[in-house]
Amino acid sequence: MSINNLERNYKKNTKHSxxxxxxxxxxxxxxxxxxxxxxxxxxxxxxxxxxxxxxxxDSNTYTDYWMGHWALILGHSPQNVxxxxxxxxxxxxxxxxxxxxxxxxxxxxxxxxPKAEKLRFATTGSExxxxxxxxxxxxxxxxxxxxxxxxxxxxxxxxxxSVNYPFEINEGLGLDVDNKYIKSIPFxxxxxxxxLLNNVKEELACIIVEPILGGAGxxxxxxxYLQGLxxxxxxxxxxxxxxxxxxxxxxxxxxAYKMFKLDPDLFTLGKIAGGGLPIGIVCGKNEILSxxxxxxxxxxxxxxxxxxxxxxxxxxxxxxxxxxxxxxxNNKKIVYSKINELGAYTRKELQKIFDENNADVKxxxxxxxxxxxxxxxxxxxxxxxxxxxxxxKEKLRKYHFALISKHKIFFLPSKMGAISYQHSKVDIxxxxxSTRSIIESKIL
Amino acid sequence: MSINNLERNYKKNTKHSxxxxxxxxxxxxxxxxxxxxxxxxxxxxxxxxxxxxxxxxDSNTYTDYWMGHWALILGHSPQNVxxxxxxxxxxxxxxxxxxxxxxxxxxxxxxxxPKAEKLRFATTGSExxxxxxxxxxxxxxxxxxxxxxxxxxxxxxxxxxSVNYPFEINEGLGLDVDNKYIKSIPFxxxxxxxxLLNNVKEELACIIVEPILGGAGxxxxxxxYLQGLxxxxxxxxxxxxxxxxxxxxxxxxxxAYKMFKLDPDLFTLGKIAGGGLPIGIVCGKNEILSxxxxxxxxxxxxxxxxxxxxxxxxxxxxxxxxxxxxxxxNNKKIVYSKINELGAYTRKELQKIFDENNADVKxxxxxxxxxxxxxxxxxxxxxxxxxxxxxxKEKLRKYHFALISKHKIFFLPSKMGAISYQHSKVDIxxxxxSTRSIIESKIL
Numbered sequence: 058m059s060i061n062n063l064e065r066n067y068k069k070n071t072k073h074s075x076x077x078x079x080x081x082x083x084x085x086x087x088x089x090x091x092x093x094x095x096x097x098x099x100x101x102x103x104x105x106x107x108x109x110x111x112x113x114x115d116s117n118t119y120t121d122y123w124m125g126h127w128a129l130i131l132g133h134s135p136q137n138v139x140x141x142x143x144x145x146x147x148x149x150x151x152x153x154x155x156x157x158x159x160x161x162x163x164x165x166x167x168x169x170x171p172k173a174e175k176l177r178f179a180t181t182g183s184e185x186x187x188x189x190x191x192x193x194x195x196x197x198x199x200x201x202x203x204x205x206x207x208x209x210x211x212x213x214x215x216x217x218x219s220v221n222y223p224f225e226i227n228e229g230l231g232l233d234v235d236n237k238y239i240k241s242i243p244f245x246x247x248x249x250x251x252x253l254l255n256n257v258k259e260e261l262a263c264i265i266v267e268p269i270l271g272g273a274g275x276x277x278x279x280x281x282y283l284q285g286l287x288x289x290x291x292x293x294x295x296x297x298x299x300x301x302x303x304x305x306x307x308x309x310x311x312x313a314y315k316m317f318k319l320d321p322d323l324f325t326l327g328k329i330a331g332g333g334l335p336i337g338i339v340c341g342k343n344e345i346l347s348x349x350x351x352x353x354x355x356x357x358x359x360x361x362x363x364x365x366x367x368x369x370x371x372x373x374x375x376x377x378x379x380x381x382x383x384x385x386x387n388n389k390k391i392v393y394s395k396i397n398e399l400g401a402y403t404r405k406e407l408q409k410i411f412d413e414n415n416a417d418v419k420x421x422x423x424x425x426x427x428x429x430x431x432x433x434x435x436x437x438x439x440x441x442x443x444x445x446x447x448x449x450k451e452k453l454r455k456y457h458f459a460l461i462s463k464h465k466i467f468f469l470p471s472k473m474g475a476i477s478y479q480h481s482k483v484d485i486x487x488x489x490x491s492t493r494s495i496i497e498s499k500i501l
Numbered sequence: 502m503s504i505n506n507l508e509r510n511y512k513k514n515t516k517h518s519x520x521x522x523x524x525x526x527x528x529x530x531x532x533x534x535x536x537x538x539x540x541x542x543x544x545x546x547x548x549x550x551x552x553x554x555x556x557x558x559d560s561n562t563y564t565d566y567w568m569g570h571w572a573l574i575l576g577h578s579p580q581n582v583x584x585x586x587x588x589x590x591x592x593x594x595x596x597x598x599x600x601x602x603x604x605x606x607x608x609x610x611x612x613x614x615p616k617a618e619k620l621r622f623a624t625t626g627s628e629x630x631x632x633x634x635x636x637x638x639x640x641x642x643x644x645x646x647x648x649x650x651x652x653x654x655x656x657x658x659x660x661x662x663s664v665n666y667p668f669e670i671n672e673g674l675g676l677d678v679d680n681k682y683i684k685s686i687p688f689x690x691x692x693x694x695x696x697l698l699n700n701v702k703e704e705l706a707c708i709i710v711e712p713i714l715g716g717a718g719x720x721x722x723x724x725x726y727l728q729g730l731x732x733x734x735x736x737x738x739x740x741x742x743x744x745x746x747x748x749x750x751x752x753x754x755x756x757a758y759k760m761f762k763l764d765p766d767l768f769t770l771g772k773i774a775g776g777g778l779p780i781g782i783v784c785g786k787n788e789i790l791s792x793x794x795x796x797x798x799x800x801x802x803x804x805x806x807x808x809x810x811x812x813x814x815x816x817x818x819x820x821x822x823x824x825x826x827x828x829x830x831n832n833k834k835i836v837y838s839k840i841n842e843l844g845a846y847t848r849k850e851l852q853k854i855f856d857e858n859n860a861d862v863k864x865x866x867x868x869x870x871x872x873x874x875x876x877x878x879x880x881x882x883x884x885x886x887x888x889x890x891x892x893x894k895e896k897l898r899k900y901h902f903a904l905i906s907k908h909k910i911f912f913l914p915s916k917m918g919a920i921s922y923q924h925s926k927v928d929i930x931x932x933x934x935s936t937r938s939i940i941e942s943k944i945l
Contacts, residue, residue: 077599078599080604081599081603081604085620085621085622086790086792086793086794087794088599089599089809090603090809091810091811091814094598095599095796100599102598102599102600102604103596103598104601105592106592106593106596107591111596111598123598125596125597125811126595126597126811129595134590134592134594138590139590146578147551147578147583147587148549148550148578149547149550149551149577150821151569151777152547152555153567153568153569154538154545154546154555154567155525155533155534156548157558159525160525163525164524167528175528175529175530177529177530177534178529181624181779181810181811182810182811183628183810184656187657187658191674191675191676192675193675195673196675211808211810212628212632212806212807212808212809212810213658214657214658217806227802228801228806229801229802229805229806230638230642230792230805231635231805232635232638232806328811332594333594334812334815335778335811335818346530348530348674348675349531350530351533351536352531352532353530357670357672357673358671358673360674361673361675361676362536362661362672362673364655365533365538366626366655366656367569367570367572367626367771367772367779369534370535373817374779469598
């Protein structure tokens with residue numbers, strides 16, 4: 058079967074999606090509300106989602122490994138969350154005031170992640186990382202921000218640089234204001250990173266890094282990479298920011314920082330912390346977060362002014378976050394051992410299947426996260442975003458599209474997959490068998 | 502009765518709130534998740550909200566004119582919205598994909614506001630205005646952004662300048678990167694504004710303006726002010742951005758731009774458009790929005806990369822927005838005539854009460870929005886944010902605190918009030934009588 062046949066098949070099965078996508082193009086540039094949500098020939102259009110399933114408008118049911126940008130660790134609309142939400146929505150969705158739920162959620166997070174000495178609730182991850190960087194600049198009175206090549210911290214102007222290959226070219230029009238204050242360093246190459254950092258250390262406010270490169274392809278850190286960056290930060294009074302928007306409550310209920318024995322000055326949370334509703338959180342050391350206290354100072358220019366926003370600490374997000382963390386806490390062992398074991402099984406068996414079929418593939422990942430990389434003559438290992446960009450991304454897109462169109466298994470093409478508590482070994486075995494069938498059909 | 506007595510009374514009635522606020526201080530700098538949500542001695546802590554009421558943890562019930570940062574035009578949890586939400590939360594809160602609800606909401610908005618030739622859904626107003634400015638810079642290849650002194654467009658780094666008095670001092674630490682590209686102009690002073698704009702017109706990307714200064718004190722535009730800015734923009738190929746996050750669907754179901762006969766190149770929506778759930782939208786001319794189409798170009802640096810974000814177009818927000826706009830459309834005359842008539846009545850009668858009691862006050866507002874300003878020797882009129890800042894803000898805070906503590910009427914102290922469809926003449930008469938009683942008690 059060829060990729061053309063798959064497209065024909067997809068189009069046959071998603072006629073209503075096609076019509077709606079054509080309509081979507083009339084309203085949205087590219088027909089989407091997030092750049093990565095488009096894939097060829099057109100993305101199917103979802104009408105509902107429960108458990109591990111996405112259902113499109115043609116009533117195709119997909120086993121979902123995209124899971125709401127990896128946010129839905131308990132699956133779509135888990136019962137304990139949706140029951141609480143269906144009550145909350147009758148009791149107010151937007152108080153616009155201090156409320157008891159936000160205090161409860163903060164207390165829960167702090168108990169699980171004591172390095173969250175203080176917190177600030179915002180509404181999105183893009184906001185949280187923007188505010189983290191602002192706090193770091195405020196604390197150090199310095200301007201330069203170091204980030205990882207391929208590191209993804211949202212669409213805010215402070216960090217939208219070196220995200221997509223070719224990394225040295227800027228990320229598009231309208232952005233050329235802030236970027237000279239961004240220094241990009243290569244993941245997993247500590248020597249080069251420290252050398253680059255050393256060149257700017259007098260002007261360096263912070264280093265921001267995801268513990269696992271998520272959007273860039275699910276890349277785990279080498280032995281001492283994160284520790285090396287942290288050590289450099291501590292030595293030079295630079296703020297060390299860990300972006301745990303993907304990893305927080307995913308790799309461990311106590312954060313990736315605990316797992317990797319790190320001591321970030323600031324860290325950001327999002328996704329799982331909001332239980333499927335919009336959230337972004339800046340957490341960290343009291344002395345840094347306290348710069349944002351609007352009540353401390355009489356001079357506005359001695360405060361670091363951060364959001365907040367209309368929707369910050371709204372009771373719907375707070376409820377979903379609380380119920381999700383409550384479930385994770387009460388079922389810690391069973392949830393994390395299940396999803397991590399399924400993750401390990403997936404990575405191991407996928408690698409085996411590709412190896413057995415002489416497909417030149419490297420599976421990356423950790424815990425419940427995984428991604429497939431098709432190697433080639435230039436790329437023999439996956440250590441950083443450049444490796445991922447120069448690997449055979451076209452083959453990866455074909456593989457994911459074959460999973461979608463023929464096997465009704467959804468990965469956002471090229472992006473890593475996340476296993477939720479709703480997935481079972483049966484689902485993984487279906488993924489494995491489908492993979493085998495795709496390789497054997499010579500589509501790739 | 503003195504303000505001290507009122508505080509004593511407030512503390513007596515909000516003991517549980519006090520305890521929770523002390524607890525909140527342990528987690529959040531200043532105990533809040535939005536700078537403006539604090540007021541002295543401490544803000545009460547909300548446990549639920551329905552209709553026109555906020556209920557605090559001590560079971561005090563307040564008639565709410567803050568209404569979720571003025572977002573809740575139908576009140577807290579109106580039945581048609583909450584019923585639809587309680588179904589939706591069982592059917593997925595975060596698809597992370599193209600979905601039919603987002604197409605429906607876009608279609609509804611475009612029908613009501615045809616100048617939304619294209620739209621991009623983001624998750625907050627701060628994101629929407631940041632992306633609007635980015636698009637303007639992309640379209641013009643220029644950098645400078647003009648905003649209004651006192652204009653409020655959220656906490657993003659692109660527009661956080663000249664927000665709080667003294668306006669010429671920057672808005673705090675960590676922000677000193679972008680600000681040299683912001684030019685601030687005085688609201689309602691067209692001559693001075695045009696002169697300042699003229700000085701930078703070669704480098705000017707856009708002018709962004711709220712039709713009504715909202716956060717700065719509910720100030721309406723003079724006759725030709727907005728038209729004058731627009732004319733200057735069109736003449737000089739500058740992007741004219743109208744920030745309708747507060748006014749869209751509030752002043753008119755067709756936007757303030759229709760009301761004021763304006764033709765913005767871009768405009769932003771939020772608040773009401775999300776029906777009480779997180780939203781921000783960039784709307785406007787096809788040719789500008791299309792710069793953000795990720796599928797058009799092969800070169801990433803020819804695209805204007807904007808969010809989106811994990812939560813953009815999420816089905817919960819889409820449902821709440823749709824149900825809210827549907828209700829507004831189906832009940833257009835009854836809703837807008839009710840809230841606008843109540844608004845006019847409030848402004849007229851409040852002014853009368855203050856005048857009769859020789860209180861030197863100016864009521865501002867339009868439609869369902871209003872605010873009170875206590876004048877003094879220096880400030881005889883309210884035309885811009887400087888007038889508001891130099892008026893007697895302390896008296897305004899006392900007035901609002903007296904309404905809260907003695908009369909259980911909630912305005913976020915010093916901020917404008919918004920009338921929702923849930924409010925009635927009985928509520929307004931209570932506000933009027935309470936105001937009379939406050940003046941007579943000589944608290945102010």
